[in-house]
Amino acid sequence: MIARRLPDAGRWALWVVLLVVVGVALGVGASRPGPPLTAVQRAQSIDAQVRCPSCEDISVADSSASTAQAIRQLVVARVRAGQSDQQIDAFLVSRYGPGILLRPPDTGVTAWVWVLPPVAVAAAVAGLASALWRRRGAAAPAVSEDDRALVDRALAQRAAAAGAGTGDTPAGPRGAGSVVAP
Amino acid sequence: MTPPLSASGLDLEPAPSGVRRRHSARWVAGVVLVVGAALVTLLATRPPQAATEVDTPLLGQRAPAIAGTTVTGASFDLSTLRGRWVVVNFFASWCPPCQQEQPDLVAFDYAHRTPGDTALVGVVFDDAASSARAFMRSTGAAWPAVVDPDGQIALQYGVRGPPETFIVAPDGTVVAHFDGPMTGSGLDYWLARAQRGTP
Numbered sequence: 001m002i003a004r005r006l007p008d009a010g011r012w013a014l015w016v017v018l019l020v021v022v023g024v025a026l027g028v029g030a031s032r033p034g035p036p037l038t039a040v041q042r043a044q045s046i047d048a049q050v051r052c053p054s055c056e057d058i059s060v061a062d063s064s065a066s067t068a069q070a071i072r073q074l075v076v077a078r079v080r081a082g083q084s085d086q087q088i089d090a091f092l093v094s095r096y097g098p099g100i101l102l103r104p105p106d107t108g109v110t111a112w113v114w115v116l117p118p119v120a121v122a123a124a125v126a127g128l129a130s131a132l133w134r135r136r137g138a139a140a141p142a143v144s145e146d147d148r149a150l151v152d153r154a155l156a157q158r159a160a161a162a163g164a165g166t167g168d169t170p171a172g173p174r175g176a177g178s179v180v181a182p
Numbered sequence: 183m184t185p186p187l188s189a190s191g192l193d194l195e196p197a198p199s200g201v202r203r204r205h206s207a208r209w210v211a212g213v214v215l216v217v218g219a220a221l222v223t224l225l226a227t228r229p230p231q232a233a234t235e236v237d238t239p240l241l242g243q244r245a246p247a248i249a250g251t252t253v254t255g256a257s258f259d260l261s262t263l264r265g266r267w268v269v270v271n272f273f274a275s276w277c278p279p280c281q282q283e284q285p286d287l288v289a290f291d292y293a294h295r296t297p298g299d300t301a302l303v304g305v306v307f308d309d310a311a312s313s314a315r316a317f318m319r320s321t322g323a324a325w326p327a328v329v330d331p332d333g334q335i336a337l338q339y340g341v342r343g344p345p346e347t348f349i350v351a352p353d354g355t356v357v358a359h360f361d362g363p364m365t366g367s368g369l370d371y372w373l374a375r376a377q378r379g380t381p
Contacts, residue, residue, distance in 0.1 A: 067333060069333065097237075
């Protein structure tokens with residue numbers, strides 16, 4: 001693992017670079033305009049965002065009700081007449097009220113529906129980064145002189161045993177604990 | 183321990199649990215039957231559904247145009263009724279609440295036949311012109327009923343389903359909107375209220 005071999009500052013720089021690259025890629029991908037839509041494609045995308053007035057929570061695009069058919073016809077005519085999506089939405093709202101739109105409006109109280117998710121994600125990422133930073137920056141536990149002496153004795157015993165070349169391993173659990181047993 | 187009881191004075195063992203369960207099931211079935219009968223009675227005897235005044239973005243706005251052909255083939259234009267109170271009723275022959283309100287509308291129309299009085303205008307909602315014409319004729323309705331084959335008039339008024347009724351003031355603005363079957367007395371009440379300018 002490359003990150004394991006890097007010093008702390010290098011590892012953090014790597015993470016920051018990765019985050020920036022991902023953020024820029026997402027931003028570019030989201031804002032890049034796709035190929036221009038035909039009138040029918042535009043009308044279909046609008047239909048999918050309009051609630052069928054005489055149905056239970058399905059879009060005009062998915063309904064065969066007469067009211068949905070009338071709206072589909074109107075949307076196609078207005079798209080062909082050069083109206084924007086916002087103008088068509090505004091007309092439908094002027095007839096049926098704001099409930100006709102399946103997509104919540106980005107004004108007033110419902111604006112929170114759009115604002116809260118990215119804020120929550122940003123807060124979660126910031127919290128995670130902060131927790132990781134604190135964990136890394138935490139001071140190493142204090143080591144007393146007795147502990148140091150104990151480790152020194154254990155190391156000396158191990159070195160002596162290795163120098164004697166017995167190769168014997170004491171019975172019991174493996175590891176440093178068995179070496180330092182008095 | 184409670185001694186077992188019996189009408190004959192003989193000691194009897196308590197009823198086995200299977201018998202008790204059967205008795206409980208009978209009680210439950212009886213209660214369900216009584217509640218069901220009460221519900222059916224309530225639904226069968228309740229008064230017919232009435233229209234309710236509902237909000238619409240069109241209130242206070244200019245009434246959308248209604249121009250076209252009536253079920254009898256005559257041409258019609260709502261703007262020719264400017265200066266009169268107009269009741270615009272969206273209906274269909276297949277709609278039971280429309281059938282329910284029709285006698286009241288016929289009586290209302292008959293009572294407002296004097297020149298310059300309130301005019302009644304029908305708009306056919308999702309129905310064949312021939313069916314609407316037969317419906318009008320069979321109920322004695324004499325007011326113009328405009329066909330709306332592609333539903334664009336209904337869309338302009340934001341109609342979701344029949345019957346829906348709008349009251350249009352002499353200056354052409356929408357002043358009230360109702361969902362459900364109207365009654366003649368209800369129409370007279372709301373018209374009088376609108377004419378007084380009471381919100």
